[in-house]
């Protein structure tokens with residue numbers, strides 16, 4: 001059992017802008033979140049978040065699409081080795097556009113967390129904000145859940161509704177979704193750090 005006074009050690013997995021990774025890092029810096037980002041992993045050398053992570057002095061690990069094409073298992077074995085060396089408690093996916101497989105999930109059972117920009121099980125997949133917008137949903141939102149072998153499934157830890165307002169453009173909705181994510185993800189990671197998230201059967205409960 002982790003001493004709850006010590007920061008939760010997290011690896012953050014990204015593929016793109018990394019704004020959620022930055023929001024988590026800022027929450028830590030501002031003393032709102034008792035955690036430490038020990039590694040930022042990018043699935044693509046073009047991910048803009050890599051430079052942001054490096055500017056913040058964080059360790060980075062970068063894979064290429066070729067690495068995944070050759071062997072996703074090998075990519076994940078490399079991650080697991082690095083995470084074990086760095087004593088990672090939780091793996092935090094923040095816009096990581098790759099499906100985690102057994103190699104990573106079995107090494108960190110119920111300790112891989114995903115962020116999805118819709119109210120799962122609605123609008124699974126890579127275009128969830130656009131899908132909700134085009135479906136004419138009046139309410140969409142965000143989901144933070146434990147990752148399992150099925151993409152965008154796994155026990156839900158937290159959801160927050162985000163309204164789609166009359167006259168919204170897709171960009172307006174994206175901005176509102178991202179603002180909700182940037183607030184909620186550090187908060188949920190804080191609950192993990194306080195050991196207040198518990199799995200009862202298939203359901204997560206926050207104390």
Ligand code: GRF
Nearest residue numbers: 016017018019020095116117
């Ligand atoms: C977020 O909207 C997240 O929900 C989705 O990808 C986006 C990543 O944004 N899976 P960023 O890279 O954190 O800016």
